[in-house]
Amino acid sequence: MLNSSKYRDITIGRGVCSLLGTTIVVYLYVVDGLLIDAGPKRLKRESSKFFQEHQIDQVALTHVHEDHSGMAAWLQSKMQVPIYLHEMSIPEASKRGRYLFYRQLMWGGRPTFISQPFPEVLTTEKHIFDVIDSPGHMKYHKVFHEKNQGWLFTGDLYVRPKPFVAFYDENMKDTIASLQKLLQLDFDTVFCAHSGVVENGKAMLQEKLNYLLNLQEKVEGLRRQGLTDREVDQKLFPKIPLITKVSRGEWSSYNIISTIL
Numbered sequence: 001m002l003n004s005s006k007y008r009d010i011t012i013g014r015g016v017c018s019l020l021g022t023t024i025v026v027y028l029y030v031v032d033g034l035l036i037d038a039g040p041k042r043l044k045r046e047s048s049k050f051f052q053e054h055q056i057d058q059v060a061l062t063h064v065h066e067d068h069s070g071m072a073a074w075l076q077s078k079m080q081v082p083i084y085l086h087e088m089s090i091p092e093a094s095k096r097g098r099y100l101f102y103r104q105l106m107w108g109g110r111p112t113f114i115s116q117p118f119p120e121v122l123t124t125e126k127h128i129f130d131v132i133d134s135p136g137h138m139k140y141h142k143v144f145h146e147k148n149q150g151w152l153f154t155g156d157l158y159v160r161p162k163p164f165v166a167f168y169d170e171n172m173k174d175t176i177a178s179l180q181k182l183l184q185l186d187f188d189t190v191f192c193a194h195s196g197v198v199e200n201g202k203a204m205l206q207e208k209l210n211y212l213l214n215l216q217e218k219v220e221g222l223r224r225q226g227l228t229d230r231e232v233d234q235k236l237f238p239k240i241p242l243i244t245k246v247s248r249g250e251w252s253s254y255n256i257i258s259t260i261l
């Protein structure tokens with residue numbers, strides 16, 4: 001069973017995956033029959049019980065990464081619920097996920113599933129969620145905004161205020177633009193897929209934006225002095241973190257530097 005808790009009328013499932021000293025927490029949210037992100041297949045034993053114990057009528061995936069979509073196929077076959085996904089990721093979801101071995105160990109496989117494009121808004125009995133494009137963590141990424149409650153479900157856009165590594169297909173310039181766009185909206189509470197409920201969420205998103213803008217300025221200055229991105233990376237992030245070694249460079253600070261301008 002996933003560790004389950006409540007925040008207002010939202011049920012929160014919390015699971016933990018670890019690999020070689022790296023531990024990542026995964027949060028799943030059920031609001032009024034709407035499941036936001038399906039979690040990785042590695043948590044199948046725990047999450048399938050969690051899904052069966054709660055009413056689930058529809059599933060909204062923030063993006064197609066396997067730690068968010070690994071249980072989508074199970075939900076589809078056992079619960080016959082619609083699964084919404086960014087329309088540009090629908091073809092990818094219909095093929096088996098292929099990725100490096102460390103990701104398979106960390107998250108498990110990602111079986112194929114049939115997804116459908118999002119409607120303009122997701123509706124449940126009590127809530128309406130605006131579906132908003134928010135590229136950065138990946139090109140095809142959505143967040144869900146419940147403006148009457150001041151809630152923002154951010155998938156992997158936030159995660160932490162001061163990122164020290166980025167995934168190889170992340171784009172920090174896009175992350176900056178998405179944060180700027182989302183900060184125009186009315187919300188307080190952020191529901192993050194890896195750091196849980198962030199009650200001062202708007203302030204934390206602003207903190208992340210400030211951090212990235214500051215970093216952008218530093219990178220710009222160092223590039224102007226003639227440093228290459230590799231040299232800028234070594235200067236600003238001298239220590240190589242464990243995740244960079246475990247992921248054979250798929251997660252690195254270089255990916256931040258090279259995409260921030």
Ligand SMILES: [Zn+2]
Pocket residue numbers: 063065137156
């Ligand atoms: Zn992701």
